[in-house]
Structures are given as C-alpha cells and as structure tokens.
Amino acid sequence: MTKIKALPEPTLRRIPKYIHLLMQMKKQGVVHVSSATIADELGLDSIQVRKDLSLAGMVGKPKVGFDMTELVEGLMNILNWGNLKEAFLAGAGNLGEAILGYKKFNDYGLNIVAAFDNDESKIGKKIYGIEILPIEKIANMIKRMHIKIGVITAPPEHAQEVANLMIEGGIWAIWNFAPVHLKIPEDIILENVQLSHSLSALTYKLAEKIKTNDYKIPN
Amino acid sequence: MTKIKALPEPTLRRIPKYIHLLMQMKKQGVVHVSSATIADELGLDSIQVRKDLSLAGMVGKPKVGFDMTELVEGLMNILNWGNLKEAFLAGAGNLGEAILGYKKFNDYGLNIVAAFDNDESKIGKKIYGIEILPIEKIANMIKRMHIKIGVITAPPEHAQEVANLMIEGGIWAIWNFAPVHLKIPEDIILENVQLSHSLSALTYKLAEKIKTNDYKIPN
DNA sequence: AACCTATCGATATATTTTTATCGATATAAA
DNA sequence: TTTATATCGATAAAAATATATCGATAGGTT
Ligand SMILES: NC(=O)c1ccc[n+]([C@@H]2O[C@H](COP(=O)([O-])OP(=O)(O)OC[C@H]3O[C@@H](n4cnc5c(N)ncnc54)[C@H](O)[C@@H]3O)[C@@H](O)[C@H]2O)c1
Ligand SMILES: NC(=O)c1ccc[n+]([C@@H]2O[C@H](COP(=O)([O-])OP(=O)(O)OC[C@H]3O[C@@H](n4cnc5c(N)ncnc54)[C@H](O)[C@@H]3O)[C@@H](O)[C@H]2O)c1
Numbered sequence: 001m002t003k004i005k006a007l008p009e010p011t012l013r014r015i016p017k018y019i020h021l022l023m024q025m026k027k028q029g030v031v032h033v034s035s036a037t038i039a040d041e042l043g044l045d046s047i048q049v050r051k052d053l054s055l056a057g058m059v060g061k062p063k064v065g066f067d068m069t070e071l072v073e074g075l076m077n078i079l080n081w082g083n084l085k086e087a088f089l090a091g092a093g094n095l096g097e098a099i100l101g102y103k104k105f106n107d108y109g110l111n112i113v114a115a116f117d118n119d120e121s122k123i124g125k126k127i128y129g130i131e132i133l134p135i136e137k138i139a140n141m142i143k144r145m146h147i148k149i150g151v152i153t154a155p156p157e158h159a160q161e162v163a164n165l166m167i168e169g170g171i172w173a174i175w176n177f178a179p180v181h182l183k184i185p186e187d188i189i190l191e192n193v194q195l196s197h198s199l200s201a202l203t204y205k206l207a208e209k210i211k212t213n214d215y216k217i218p219n
Numbered sequence: 220m221t222k223i224k225a226l227p228e229p230t231l232r233r234i235p236k237y238i239h240l241l242m243q244m245k246k247q248g249v250v251h252v253s254s255a256t257i258a259d260e261l262g263l264d265s266i267q268v269r270k271d272l273s274l275a276g277m278v279g280k281p282k283v284g285f286d287m288t289e290l291v292e293g294l295m296n297i298l299n300w301g302n303l304k305e306a307f308l309a310g311a312g313n314l315g316e317a318i319l320g321y322k323k324f325n326d327y328g329l330n331i332v333a334a335f336d337n338d339e340s341k342i343g344k345k346i347y348g349i350e351i352l353p354i355e356k357i358a359n360m361i362k363r364m365h366i367k368i369g370v371i372t373a374p375p376e377h378a379q380e381v382a383n384l385m386i387e388g389g390i391w392a393i394w395n396f397a398p399v400h401l402k403i404p405e406d407i408i409l410e411n412v413q414l415s416h417s418l419s420a421l422t423y424k425l426a427e428k429i430k431t432n433d434y435k436i437p438n
Numbered sequence: 439a440a441c442c443t444a445t446c447g448a449t450a451t452a453t454t455t456t457t458a459t460c461g462a463t464a465t466a467a468a
Numbered sequence: 469t470t471t472a473t474a475t476c477g478a479t480a481a482a483a484a485t486a487t488a489t490c491g492a493t494a495g496g497t498t
Contacts, residue, residue: 439498440497440498441496441497441498442495442496442497442498443494443495443496443497444493444494444495444496445492445493445494445495446491446492446493446494447490447491447492447493448489448490448491448492449488449489449490449491450487450488450489450490451486451487451488451489452485452486452487452488453484453485453486453487454483454484454485454486455482455483455484455485456481456482456483456484457480457481457482457483458479458480458481458482459478459479459480459481460477460478460479460480461476461477461478461479462475462476462477462478463474463475463476463477464473464474464475464476465472465473465474465475466471466472466473466474467470467471467472467473468469468470468471468472
C-alpha cells in the first residue's frame with residue numbers, strides 16, 4: 001500500500017482520462033504501456049503523465065513501462081470507482097431524467113436510488129425505475145438512509161433551497177448542475193457542472209478565432 | 220476600445236461567474252460594485268477579481284468600484300454572449316433532448332437550429348421545434364449554412380465519426396459531451412464536457428473525506 | 439559478457455497563477 | 469480647504485503547475 005497525499009487538482013482531472021484510455025487499450029490486449037504512449041494518445045506531455053502517475057503512487061519499469069492491469073486498477077482505486085455510493089437527485093426535469101437514465105454513472109460509483117421533485121404531477125411516478133418523491137421528504141430520508149451524495153438538477157431559483165434541505169439532512173457532497181453559486185458550509189464537498197461556463201469558453205475562443213481569421217483573409 | 224490579449228484559462232472560466240452574479244445584483248438595483256463585494260459573494264479573493272477584471276479590460280474608480288452596467292456589458296462582450304451563432308447537434312438522445320429543450324443557451328450565443336441522428340425512427344420528427352435530420356446530411360449542411368458550432372451528444376463509439384463529419388463540413392468549434400478523447404486538427408476549437416470526470420473528482424474527495432473522518436471518529 | 443537503448447523517476451528549471459504590498463485617487467466628512 | 473478612507477491598479481512575492489535534464493536500470497542485442 002503506497003501512501004498518497006491529496007492529489008493536485010489538475011492531476012485529479014486528468015486521471016479519468018488516463019483510465020478511459022487505458023481501459024480501451026486493455027480491451028485491445030495491450031499489457032504494458034509507456035508514459036509516452038499515453039501522452040501521445042491524449043495530446044499531453046509524457047513528463048506530465050509520468051508525474052501524474054507517480055503522484056498517484058503508480059510505479060513503472062524502465063524499458064517496459066507500466067503494467068496495464070496494475071495501472072488501471074490502481075487509478076480506479078484512487079478515484080474510488082467501483083465503490084458504489086447511493087445518491088439522491090433533486091429536480092426530475094429534462095436534465096434530471098437524462099441523468100437518471102444514464103446507467104454508466106454506476107461505473108464511477110454513483111447510484112441514484114431516488115429522485116425528488118416539487119411538481120405534484122411527477123410525484124409517485126417512476127423514471128427508469130427510480131421513484132419520484134416529494135422534495136419535502138428529502139432531508140429526512142438522507143438522514144435515515146445515510147445518503148452521502150446529492151445531485152441538484154432543480155431550477156436555479158430553487159437550487160439553494162434544495163441544497164439547504166440536503167445539508168439539513170446531513171449530505172456530504174453535492175453535485176450541482178444549476179447555474180448558481182451555492183452557499184454551503186465549507187466542509188461539504190461541492191462539484192459544480194456549469195455547462196454555460198464551458199459554452200462561454202467555447203464562444204470566447206470562437207470569437208477570437210473569427211477575429212484573427214477576419215484579419216488574415218479580409219475578402 | 221481597450222485592447223485585450225487572450226485571457227488566461229482560469230480567468231476565462233471565472234468570468235461567467237462574475238456575469239451571473241452581476242446580472243443578479245443589477246436586477247436588484249445595484250449600480251456600483253467593488254471587487255471585494257464580488258469576491259465575497261463568490262468565495263474568491265478580491266485581488267484575484269481585480270486582476271481578472273483588469274485582464275478583461277475593465278476599469279473601476281477608487282472609492283466607488285465598477286460601474287455595474289459597464290461591467291456586465293463589457294464582460295458579456297468579451298465572451299461574445301448575445302452574438303447568436305447557429306449550431307447543429309448530433310445525437311438526439313436523452314442528453315441531446317435536454318440540451319435542445321434548454322433555451323437559455325441562447326443567452327450565451329448558442330442557437331441550435333437542427334439536430335442529426337442515425338436512428339430511422341427519430342428522423343423527421345421534431346423536438347422542441349427542432350427538426351431531426353439524417354446524420355449523413357450533416358457535413359453538407361454545415362458547409363451550405365456556414366455553421367460554426369457542432370454539439371456532439373452521440374454515443375462514445377460514434378463520437379469520433381460524427382466529429383469527422385463535422386470537420387469535413389468545415390466546422391470551427393465542437394462542444395463534445397461524449398466521454399472520449401476526440402482527435403481533431405488543432406486549429407479546431409474543442410470544448411469537452413466530461414461529466415464523469417467531474418463526478419470522479421467528487422467521489423475522490425468524498426473518499427478522502429470518509430477516510431479522514433473514519434480516523435477522527437472511529438466509532 | 440559487454441553493450442545498447444527505451445523508459446523510468448528524481449531533481450532542476452521555467453511558466454503560470456495566485457496572493458501580497460503599497461502608492462495613487464475619487465469621494466465624503468471635518 | 470484639508471483630512472480621512474475606500475478602493476483601484478501597478479508591481480512584487482509566493483505558490484502551484486508544467487517542462488526540461490539526466491543518471492539509473494531493465495531487458496534486449498551483438
Ligand atoms: N437542460 C439542460 O440542458 C441544462 C443545461 C444547463 C443547465 N441546466 C440546469 O439544470 C437544471 C435543470 O434543468 P432542466 O432543463 O432539467 O429544467 P426542468 O425545468 O426541465 O427541470 C427542473 C425540475 O425541477 C423541479 N423543481 C422545481 N423546483 C423544485 C424544488 N424546489 N425542489 C425539487 N424539484 C424542483 C421541476 O418540477 C422540474 O421537474 C436547471 O438549473 C438548469 O438551469 C440544464
Ligand atoms: N445522459 C447523460 O446524463 C449523459 C451523461 C454523461 C455523458 N453522456 C454522454 O452523452 C452522449 C449521449 O448520451 P445519451 O444518454 O443522450 O445517450 P442516448 O443513447 O440516449 O442518445 C444517443 C443518441 O445518438 C444517436 N446516435 C447513435 N449513433 C449516431 C451517429 N453515428 N450519428 C448521429 N447520432 C447517433 C442515437 O440514435 C441516440 O439518439 C453519450 O456519449 C453519453 O456517454 C450522457
């Protein structure tokens with residue numbers, strides 16, 4: 001058992017990429033992989049890959065590289081994949097449904113076992129086998145079932161109030177899709193998915209590109 | 220017109236946060252705002268806010284702060300919000316539908332005008348008023364309509380092939396939701412949304428937290 | 439066995455990003 | 469008018485991250 005301290009954020013964000021690639025290569029029968037190969041595939045620098053893997057406690061052999069199985073399992077272990085955790089989702093709308101239907105999140109340890117909404121017409125129904133319950137019950141049920149992860153796909157106006165309920169219930173981590181800055185105690189883990197931010201970065205770069213292209217080819 | 224060079228990536232990712240907050244404050248009638256207030260609301264450092272705004276070409280007044288209207292408009296301008304761009308989406312499944320139905324992306328400049336799929340049973344139908352066309356047509360139509368942005372919500376096995384079609388048609392930017400590393404020419408803008416990566420970061424931190432808490436309270 | 443070479447991993451350097459310091463200035467109060 | 473102070477913005481320092489260098493070694497080759 002190698003001791004590892006908290007991974008730097010950038011490294012943490014790259015590890016899933018490594019895992020995805022490695023799983024794919026493994027399926028194709030590859031048994032050893034070098035940092036250079038990984039770097040090449042992902043458009044990174046081999047030194048960086050080596051550093052990341054080393055931070056994650058992985059060791060390779062000169063001239064050979066890393067053992068595929070060891071590597072994949074080691075990395076998955078670090079991210080706690082495969083260690084399924086029950087979760088609740090609040091806001092069973094368009095996005096909520098898409099997430100409820102996406103069973104692959106199971107691979108990453110997320111198992112949504114119930115959804116909550118405040119729309120009478122949705123309550124009692126099931127989506128992909130997952131029951132929709134009234135939002136009022138969420139705090140109590142989190143407490144009773146010792147749920148650790150809450151997913152928020154409610155509208156932005158209600159996201160904070162939903163987060164408060166989750167916190168009241170004793171949630172440990174929130175995966176938030178609503179475009180708001182949630183105010184939560186700092187010991188609670190918060191992961192925001194702000195699609196509009198990603199989109200903004202894209203449109204910014206596109207605008208830059210259009211600008212430069214206009215200068216280059218002004219016809 | 221202040222000249223601005225390409226923004227650092229971290230700054231670029233924070234600007235949408237500023238805009239969201241500022242729009243909200245503006246609605247409440249606030250006309251001036253200080254870097255300290257922004258920082259406070261978003262849990263950032265006021266120096267960083269000032270730096271970001273300065274990089275974005277915004278200027279404030281001592282003792283007063285920044286003019287709200289100027290600031291919001293200036294930042295939106297930089298991100299090219301409000302400058303609506305037509306886009307195509309490929310893969311009209313669960314996630315694709317959620318995105319097609321999310322009209323707020325219009326605010327950020329994204330206007331999806333057609334969707335493409337390879338599922339016969341979906342072709343010809345409309346989702347939220349947007350027609351679903353056969354994927355084979357996408358390259359040609361991108362060319363004909365001078366579409367600049369392509370959104371990929373197809374399954375991972377087909378994402379690269381869809382990307383290739385978009386590139387063939389002459390797309391400038393791709394917003395990819397499939398969990399694969401797309402190989403594309405480097406002059407094409409690529410923005411990946413890897414929900415599973417975000418989830419991985421969450422589960423990693425959760426695992427860390429559980430570990431330390433187990434040590435602290437071993438009962 | 440001696441040598442060659444791909445690859446690791448440790449250490450060093452460079453770059454980027456964040457945080458600190460402090461003088462300058464606009465506004466309000468004395 | 470003078471003084472006080474909130475806030476900016478320029479510059480400097482520190483911290484985090486990425487990249488470069490290079491000796492060590494496993495395993496193949498002569
Ligand atoms: N759909 C997208 O593609 C998309 C993209 C980016 C961000 N988002 C964000 O994700 C969230 C969900 O988006 P959506 O498109 O699914 O919206 P939606 O309106 O389809 O769904 C929202 C759901 O939340 C429920 N809800 C409302 N108030 C609630 C409350 N207090 N407690 C529990 N449930 C409540 C509604 O009844 C509805 O079922 C929003 O915050 C949205 O801004 C969505
Ligand atoms: N649903 C989610 O919450 C979620 C979360 C994370 C990632 N994703 C990713 O987003 C993508 C879409 O997910 P989904 O849940 O909507 O899947 P889905 O199966 O519901 O939808 C995929 C759609 O793509 C279409 N398609 C298949 N091959 C195609 C091709 N060659 N060209 C065009 N269209 C094609 C299918 O007919 C289907 O309509 C996948 O890559 C998935 O891994 C989804």
